[in-house]
Amino acid sequence: MARALPTFAPDAAPGAPVELFAAWLAEAVAVGVLDPGAALLSTAGADGRPDARIVALRDVEADEAGWVFASDAASPKGVQLAQQPAAALTFYWPLQGRQIRVRGDVTQAAREVSLAEFATRSPASKVAGLVGRQSTPLASLPDWDEAAxxxxxxxxNHPEAHPPGHTVYTLAAHEVEFWQGDPGRRHVRLRYTRNSPAGGGAWERTLLWP
Ligand SMILES: Cc1cc2nc3c(=O)[nH]c(=O)nc-3n(C[C@H](O)[C@H](O)[C@H](O)COP(=O)(O)O)c2cc1C
Structure with missing residues (x-):
């Protein structure tokens, strides 16, 4: 039997993608999508070769159309973002047959913003951040235990301790696509684009062939 999926009426979609993202995210939470804030972050550094990994969505800023995540600036993704400050975030919520693709330019938050974000973290998350050295070779797991x-x-001793490279990043979208899967393959795709992310250009909506 075909799975029941939500329907999506693009004509009734709001004028700005953040509004639709917020509505879809709330629906994902309501129906019990596991970890709906986990998104695939795709980057490419100076060598132009794509790389991708999951990060946790920290916030969405309506004014900037900014998708916010955090990482270590010294990690491979941090280095790639410093070399080429543009990225894509992809969300996939299989329970609802939904995909959201966000593309845009990435900026680093001011140091105090990154530190304030780190201060909100759980003890385990702080420990993991302070251990640092993300994606460098680890000789053995007990080495991690010792560092932790x-x-x-x-x-x-110092509750305010923070990793030097902890950085909040904002992806200011210039393109956001909403994909609603359909069991009969009549998938509905709506793409929002704007020319000028800085200063908030007007969004244009385009229906796409699936
Ligand atoms: C569900 C999930 C959430 C994650 N969230 C983050 C995150 O918010 N920030 C982060 O730096 N890494 C996060 N990671 C780990 C990354 O996927 C990745 O392993 C790590 O950041 C190293 O990536 P890099 O070598 O490309 O820099 C998460 C992984 C998973 C599976």
Whole structure:
């Protein structure tokens, strides 16, 4: 039996993609999509070769149409973003047959914003951040345990401790596409585009062939 999926009426879609994203995200949470804020972040550095990994969505800014995530500036993705500050974020919520693609330019938040975001984190997340060295070779798992123990001691003595490279990034969208799957393959795709992300250019909506 075909799966029941939500319907999507593009004619009734709001004028700005952040509004539709917020509505879809709320629906995803309501129906129990697992980890709906987990998104595939695609980047390419100076060598132009694509790379991708999951990050957690931290916020969505309506004014800027900004999708916010955080990472270590010294990590491969951080280096790639410094070399080429543009990226794509892709969300896939299989329970609803929905995909959202966001493309745009990436900026780093001011240092105090990144530190304030780090301060909101759980103890385990802070320890993981303080251990640092993301994506560098780890000789053995006990080495991580030892580094984590050191980070716990550091936090106990200095609760304000933070990793030097912890960075909040904002992807200011210039293109956002909403894809609603249909069991009969009459998928509905609506793309929002704007020419000028800085200063908030007007959004144009285009229906796409699936
Ligand atoms: C569900 C999930 C959420 C994640 N969230 C983040 C995140 O918010 N920031 C981050 O740096 N890495 C996050 N990661 C780990 C990344 O996928 C990745 O392993 C790590 O950042 C190293 O990526 P890089 O070598 O491309 O820099 C997450 C992984 C998963 C599976």
């Amino acid at each position: 123990e050191g980070a716990r001691r550091q936090l106990a």
